[in-house]
Amino acid sequence: MGWAGGVVAGIALHTGLRRRVVALLFLALTIGGGLGVALYATYWIVLPTPEGARRSRLPRPVEVALLAVVVVVTTGLLATRVAGGTLFVPTLLACLGGATIWRQAAGPDRERWLRASRSTLGAPGADRMGQLRLVAGAGLVVAGALLVLQRADVNTLRDGLWAMGVTTVGLALLGGPWWIRLTSQLGAERAERIRGEERAEIAARLHDSVLQTLALIQRNVDSPREVTRLARGQERELRRLLYGTRSAGGQLGEELRAAAAEVEDAYAVTVDVVVVGDVALDDALAAACAAAREAMVNAARHSGATDVSVYAEVEADTVSVFVRDRGVGFEPAAVAADRQGVRGSIIGRVERGGGTVSIRSSPGGGTEVAIRMRR
Amino acid sequence: MTTVYLVDDHAMFRAGVRAELGARVEVVGEAATPAEAVAGILTTRPQVVLLDVHMPDGGGLAVLRGVGESLPATRFLVLSVSDAAQDVIALIRAGARGYVTKTISADELADAVERVAGGDVVFSPRLAGFVLDAFRDAPAAPPVAVPATDADFDRLTPREREVLRLLARGYAYKEIAAELFISVKTVETHASNVLRKLRLSSRHQLTRWAADRRIT
Numbered sequence: 303m304g305w306a307g308g309v310v311a312g313i314a315l316h317t318g319l320r321r322r323v324v325a326l327l328f329l330a331l332t333i334g335g336g337l338g339v340a341l342y343a344t345y346w347i348v349l350p351t352p353e354g355a356r357r358s359r360l361p362r363p364v365e366v367a368l369l370a371v372v373v374v375v376t377t378g379l380l381a382t383r384v385a386g387g388t389l390f391v392p393t394l395l396a397c398l399g400g401a402t403i404w405r406q407a408a409g410p411d412r413e414r415w416l417r418a419s420r421s422t423l424g425a426p427g428a429d430r431m432g433q434l435r436l437v438a439g440a441g442l443v444v445a446g447a448l449l450v451l452q453r454a455d456v457n458t459l460r461d462g463l464w465a466m467g468v469t470t471v472g473l474a475l476l477g478g479p480w481w482i483r484l485t486s487q488l489g490a491e492r493a494e495r496i497r498g499e500e501r502a503e504i505a506a507r508l509h510d511s512v513l514q515t516l517a518l519i520q521r522n523v524d525s526p527r528e529v530t531r532l533a534r535g536q537e538r539e540l541r542r543l544l545y546g547t548r549s550a551g552g553q554l555g556e557e558l559r560a561a562a563a564e565v566e567d568a569y570a571v572t573v574d575v576v577v578v579g580d581v582a583l584d585d586a587l588a589a590a591c592a593a594a595r596e597a598m599v600n601a602a603r604h605s606g607a608t609d610v611s612v613y614a615e616v617e618a619d620t621v622s623v624f625v626r627d628r629g630v631g632f633e634p635a636a637v638a639a640d641r642q643g644v645r646g647s648i649i650g651r652v653e654r655g656g657g658t659v660s661i662r663s664s665p666g667g668g669t670e671v672a673i674r675m676r677r
Numbered sequence: 678m679t680t681v682y683l684v685d686d687h688a689m690f691r692a693g694v695r696a697e698l699g700a701r702v703e704v705v706g707e708a709a710t711p712a713e714a715v716a717g718i719l720t721t722r723p724q725v726v727l728l729d730v731h732m733p734d735g736g737g738l739a740v741l742r743g744v745g746e747s748l749p750a751t752r753f754l755v756l757s758v759s760d761a762a763q764d765v766i767a768l769i770r771a772g773a774r775g776y777v778t779k780t781i782s783a784d785e786l787a788d789a790v791e792r793v794a795g796g797d798v799v800f801s802p803r804l805a806g807f808v809l810d811a812f813r814d815a816p817a818a819p820p821v822a823v824p825a826t827d828a829d830f831d832r833l834t835p836r837e838r839e840v841l842r843l844l845a846r847g848y849a850y851k852e853i854a855a856e857l858f859i860s861v862k863t864v865e866t867h868a869s870n871v872l873r874k875l876r877l878s879s880r881h882q883l884t885r886w887a888a889d890r891r892i893t
Binding site: 578 | 759760761780802803805806809810813842845846847
């Protein structure tokens with residue numbers, strides 16, 4: 303909202319210039335030949351009022367009176383200047399044309415104008431009024447420029463500069479808003495396209511995995527084991543998609559999770575993996591992971607439990623992995639001799655890597671294999 | 678019998694839990710949306726609310742905030758499929774007394790409900806893992822059981838760490854007590870102290886997790 307017509311405020315808002323700068327420009331143009339007053343009047347008439355806002359702080363009658371005075375002064379200026387006028391008329395014409403187009407860009411119908419302009423200004427009947435105004439504005443800008451150019455041969459370099467300036471301003475007014483809208487529209491379209499592609503990718507993934515698994519589950523209803531295996535495998539895949547795993551490949555956490563996934567698939571048990579901290583694998587840790595995998599397999603095959611918990615923690619100087627089940631358990635001392643699996647593939651492996659294994663088990667009390675490896 | 682209120686937007690899941698728990702607890706109501714849940718909880722005044730994390734209109738967090746301090750005797754237990762630390766930590770910090778995953782067996786769930794009703798807290802191995810992760814680089818607190826200053830909320834005592842490790846390894850309270858040669862009551866005290874630290878700590882990881890769910 304401004305004082306008289308809100309022209310300064312409106313232009314400041316539109317261009318991003320400070321109000322004071324715009325006002326000073328008008329003042330300078332007024333002192334230098336009266337153009338400022340004429341322009342002010344033009345913009346007052348031509349520029350759109352923002353929706354739901356009164357432009358002026360002055361009461362309506364005062365505003366009308368003021369507008370009348372400005373129009374009279376402008377007419378007077380025109381009358382006195384047209385005869386011998388050099389730059390006044392063409393400049394005014396160009397500004398009028400620019401303002402007409404500007405109004406188009408800022409008005410409520412700019413969306414339609416944009417659509418019309420995007421179809422190369424020529425969509426028949428898209429917005430007849432908008433096209434008319436556009437053509438009229440362009441004509442005025444061109445006319446102004448031509449008039450200036452016509453006089454350029456009789457005047458000096460100054461007129462040439464004016465011509466260039468007026469033409470440039472006219473072109474900027476003509477193309478600027480259109481260009482800005484077009485680029486922002488293109489940006490929005492690109493974002494929309496990316497969103498669409500993401501949706502399509504998720505749909506494809508869901509189709510490939512979830513729907514296939516559901517179909518398989520329906521065909522395997524007679525085998526609870528198979529259903530569990532399918533459901534658990536699918537759950538794992540979805541979790542990876544939804545939550546992602548924090549660790550990258552070649553890390554302890556990822557290796558243990560992969561091992562757990564294999565065991566789940568092969569033996570239709572649930573292996574829950576909790577990892578605190580993470581570290582890149584070296585040979586010793588890879589051996590620890592292989593041993594942990596073997597412990598998971600043993601739990602799945604021999605314990606009778608449906609759930610296996612794996613807990614790994616990376617500390618400053620050690621890495622510990624615990625594999626635990628609540629199954630039938632066994633007497634470690636009694637079976638140690640003939641359980642080559644445990645001796646060779648768990649204990650031997652870890653000890654060669656410089657670590658230790660302790661196994662705790664009791665009949666009926668479940669089993670826990672603890673693997674510790676120095677870092 | 679413990680009175681329980683079910684909040685989950687999946688009717689099938691509510692029906693399943695109702696059927697599984699039917700014999701051991703009394704389900705006094707259920708709701709599918711946070712608004713419905715807050716109204717229902719305030720009228721039925723259950724001992725335990727089983728709360729889902731992800732629901733339309735604000736999820737479990739909206740229920741915790743909606744009920745607020747008006748029912749100090751009602752305890753909240755989070756029951757969720759989520760693996761995301763920020764979901765779990767956010768609800769614990771908003772006042773939930775425990776977190777279990779939906780794959781828990783019916784018996785274990787009934788145990789957890791009764792423990793929460795009795796004033797205990799419930800740590801699933803995953804929650805214990807999150808907590809250890811969040812406090813991983815924190816210096817150990819002096820082995821005093823009860824936090825005295827604000828800084829104590831940011832550190833775990835060596836004993837609390839041991840208890841959490843065993844919880845993460847899948848040990849039950851009774852097994853932890855046997856392992857550490859302490860009473861079950863002491864294990865419970867350690868667990869609830871850890872939960873309190875989880876709520877009141879200003880540790881960066883916890884506040885970041887909470888910020889992800891727009892709690893501070």
